[in-house]
Amino acid sequence: MIYLNNAATTIQKPPAVADAVVAAMSGAGSCSRGASPDDLAAARSVAGARVKLARLIGFRHPERVIFAHNATVALNTAIFGLLRPGDHVITTDFEHNSVLRPLHELERRGIIELDYVPADRAGRLCMEALEGLFQPNTRAVVATHASNLTGAITDAATIARAAHAHGARFILDASQTLGALPVDMAALGADIICFTGHKALMGPQGTGGLAVAPDLELTPLVHGGTGVKSADPFQPSSYPEHLEAGTMNAHGLAGLDAALEFLLALGIDRVEAHERALRERFVEGVAAIPSITVYGVDDGHDHTGVVALNMAGIDSSSLADRLACEFDIATRAGLHCAPRMHAALGTLETGAVRFSFGWYTDAADVDVAIAALTRIADELAGGSGAYGA
Amino acid sequence: MGRERVERIVVSFASTFDAMEAERLCQEAQVPGRIIPLPVEIDSECGLAWAMPPEDGVLASFNAAVEGHLVPEGIHRIML
Numbered sequence: 001m002i003y004l005n006n007a008a009t010t011i012q013k014p015p016a017v018a019d020a021v022v023a024a025m026s027g028a029g030s031c032s033r034g035a036s037p038d039d040l041a042a043a044r045s046v047a048g049a050r051v052k053l054a055r056l057i058g059f060r061h062p063e064r065v066i067f068a069h070n071a072t073v074a075l076n077t078a079i080f081g082l083l084r085p086g087d088h089v090i091t092t093d094f095e096h097n098s099v100l101r102p103l104h105e106l107e108r109r110g111i112i113e114l115d116y117v118p119a120d121r122a123g124r125l126c127m128e129a130l131e132g133l134f135q136p137n138t139r140a141v142v143a144t145h146a147s148n149l150t151g152a153i154t155d156a157a158t159i160a161r162a163a164h165a166h167g168a169r170f171i172l173d174a175s176q177t178l179g180a181l182p183v184d185m186a187a188l189g190a191d192i193i194c195f196t197g198h199k200a201l202m203g204p205q206g207t208g209g210l211a212v213a214p215d216l217e218l219t220p221l222v223h224g225g226t227g228v229k230s231a232d233p234f235q236p237s238s239y240p241e242h243l244e245a246g247t248m249n250a251h252g253l254a255g256l257d258a259a260l261e262f263l264l265a266l267g268i269d270r271v272e273a274h275e276r277a278l279r280e281r282f283v284e285g286v287a288a289i290p291s292i293t294v295y296g297v298d299d300g301h302d303h304t305g306v307v308a309l310n311m312a313g314i315d316s317s318s319l320a321d322r323l324a325c326e327f328d329i330a331t332r333a334g335l336h337c338a339p340r341m342h343a344a345l346g347t348l349e350t351g352a353v354r355f356s357f358g359w360y361t362d363a364a365d366v367d368v369a370i371a372a373l374t375r376i377a378d379e380l381a382g383g384s385g386a387y388g389a
Numbered sequence: 390m391g392r393e394r395v396e397r398i399v400v401s402f403a404s405t406f407d408a409m410e411a412e413r414l415c416q417e418a419q420v421p422g423r424i425i426p427l428p429v430e431i432d433s434e435c436g437l438a439w440a441m442p443p444e445d446g447v448l449a450s451f452n453a454a455v456e457g458h459l460v461p462e463g464i465h466r467i468m469l
Contacts, residue, residue, distance in 0.1 A: 033435070035424055043405055044412075051407060061461075062406070063404060063407065190456060227436065228403075229434050230435045239404065240404065241404055
């Protein structure tokens with residue numbers, strides 16, 4: 001299988017990741033629930049992952065790196081922990097449902113008011129609209145670092161400056177970028193960065209979290225055991241326990257720790273350059289197939305290693321199915337949990353097929369995908385060979 | 390016959406992460422000691438603590454190792 005669904009999860013990981021998970025499953029006890037050698041092994045691994053994650057984003061407060069089961073839980077922790085009745089929030093058309101649905105729920109309950117920075121038909125985020133959306137009660141701007149559909153990278157630093165100028169906080173969803181692009185929390189101006197461990201970071205599923213600026217207090221989303229301050233009837237005020245209740249996923253976090261060690265040694269710049277080259281190769285290759293429409297190529301943004309397209313004469317789910325069954329290529333069809341972006345692109349009814357590349361994708365994989373699309377397009381055109389199949 | 394109790398310098402922390410960081414920093418700086426369960430003489434609550442021998446200079450070495458990285462919640466001399 002050529003796995004071109006890396007925006008959903010990375011299936012190939014550094015070998016050290018699985019090794020670390022297996023070792024932890026037989027050698028790691030309970031993080032923060034005991035001082036035996038096995039329990040301390042778990043605590044050291046989790047602490048190590050916090051330190052490495054903080055280093056990856058240039059953050060000087062590893063104790064405020066909070067681990068969660070995934071980016072969705074992290075985003076819910078940030079959104080529900082920060083917002084209060086009467087707040088106004090700005091988000092964007094680029095967002096994933098992990099941002100949109102918690103905000104919609106707060107809006108439905110009458111707790112917040114919500115506005116969107118629109119995206120246009122070309123897939124461009126209309127930043128000129130941002131300034132006019134602020135209100136005196138704007139509490140937060142929540143934005144992704146890159147569209148999970150087109151790969152368009154947002155101008156997070158500009159969004160942060162605008163938010164701060166209006167006294168609002170900036171929550172950055174880095175699910176699509178951490179591990180794929182250099183992410184510097186201070187340079188981007190993020191008050192909170194939410195991330196997942198299993199995509200470009202190449203850690204196990206069931207890992208993710210958020211980094212919370214030291215001048216920001218969040219109300220806990222989940223309450224329970226922490227292994228410290230057990231007589232306190234409420235969550236401890238100290239971090240990370242303030243926002244972490246229940247037994248940690250020490251097995252998964254051991255894998256994330258190994259993945260972070262791999263990436264810190266490799267250098268994110270190399271990952272970024274690799275994925276950009278693959279994307280350019282793919283976009284250039286499919287440009288020779290006239291029945292293909294690629295979304296977001298003229299949007300003016302830089303891009304991650306993600307491309308969405310449709311082919312005339314075949315619906316997106318059938319195209320993804322043919323790629324999987326006939327060519328052993330994994331992609332993703334449908335709406336990608338990004339309904340507003342699809343609406344902006346005019347693909348809400350049709351969906352699209354997303355190709356997403358990772359560190360372990362190579363140029364030969366991309367060429368196989370181009371050849372497969374060429375073959376399918378040629379068949380649909382009547383087998384003339386017009387597209388070079 | 391139980392283990393003979395000896396005096397130790399015991400450092401308590403606000404979080405498990407701080408305890409693990411203290412261990413890492415002390416190991417790097419070769420400050421003697423180890424992580425122990427938080428003694429009930431300090432607090433009956435759960436948690437971890439860093440225990441060191443009470444020899445001259447050890448506490449100063451500890452403070453130098455963790456300075457700028459974390460702030461201990463408390464420093465105690467107790468019999469363990």
